[in-house]
Amino acid sequence: MQNNPQLNANGELRHLLSIEGLPRDVLAGILDTAASFVGVTEREVKKVPLLRGKSVFNLFFEPSTRTRTTFEIAAKRLSADVINLNVAASSQTKGESLLDTVSNLSAMQADLFVVRHGSSGAPYLIAQHVKPHEHVINAGDGRHAHPTQGLLDLYTIRHYKQDFGALRVAIVGDILHSRVARSLIHGLTTLGTPEVRVIGPQTLLPAGVEALGVKVFNDMQEGLRGTDVVVMLRLQNERMRGSLLPSAQEFFKHYGLTAQKLALAKPDAIVMHPGPMNRGVEIDSTVADGPHSVILPQVTFGIAVRMAVMSIVAGN
């Protein structure tokens, strides 16, 4: 247990840095707890007193609207005080180091850091240096991991499909730059999903992706056949370096999800997307707004999942 920086001496979750390496019972425990928080978010008073008197610092070194907002809502529903720092626009530009920023916030009596950073591993560095009562949640680091997005994807799949034991899940698009895909693949395999497929052009698949236990398809039609869950990824324009793709239109033609292509999946297949969506690039509007889409429920579940993660780590 000592070598997993996310767990305390009793094997309990102290920081959430990555889904990779989390034991199955810890993962399932988060999803079960999130289910109870969904009940709270459906009430008139959507607040519980668990984190009363605690300070949550949202530390975003990279821009984000949805993730930061849902973390903020989650923390407020747990009665914590929330401080949002748009670090890109402040200390960092003045030359302060990451650990100095964190030490200063720690001196302001932080209890929980929610960190998004462009460099893979930044949340690990912070977790290694925080005080025993402080906790770190990774809200996305570089191309590495986005564990709460992975968890909310898992929660959504479990909500609609109950059991992972018989599912065929396809993840489509820009796998190479996607921390969402990595986190979800680790979660799906840990929870016993028999078949996880990744679909995309060779230039957008990381080398050796098969080692994660997935089946690789370059042909979308072939890859979608008989799937229960289709996860579309955003084509990360801002991360594109050089000429990995001829054009967005060309991408849509081959890898955009249309009603026609979706018809190859199972009739009760669900369609997911972590957002923000590029309509007409990776997904057609008729699918995004269609009966198979669970894209908006994903956002709602995301709040309950983040409430679960925060209340579990802050208590350990």
Add this chain to the structure above:
Amino acid sequence: MNRLPDAEKLCAQLAAELKPVVKPSTAMIGLYTGGVWLAERLHADLGIAEPLGTMDIAFYRDDYHQQGLARDPKRTQIPFAVEGRDLLLVDDVLYTGRTVRAAMNELFDYGRPASISLVVLADRGGRELPICAQYCGCTIEVAKGMRLRLLRDERGKLKLELQHAE
């Protein structure tokens, strides 16, 4: 005290005691886990019109900062409007009173009931808060290191059990 009272008899006795107090405005909530078992029984015996509510107080516990979050909290489900209701709050064993305090806090996040009465199968003493039960099956002296709890077997029979606390 060698023998514990028969939980089935206590349950029947509580139902008889509660029968005259049930009104159209009455609703019942059981607290996980033992309280839900008892409440299911009483709810059926008393023929209460509103469906039974169930509550897990994990998000309202006062020892979260020492113990952390309980594993696998159940979802609280209150399928009726709490506002203006005369509530019967049901638990198996009344001890420190902290569970009842947490349950009342959670309840008020659903609305303002007209009244809350506490129904328990057994009161084992040892109160740490100013709380008492309005309807109590029995009073048992239990030593501090022991745990008194309700069990339910596969045929649904209820039974009190005494064990060493972990």
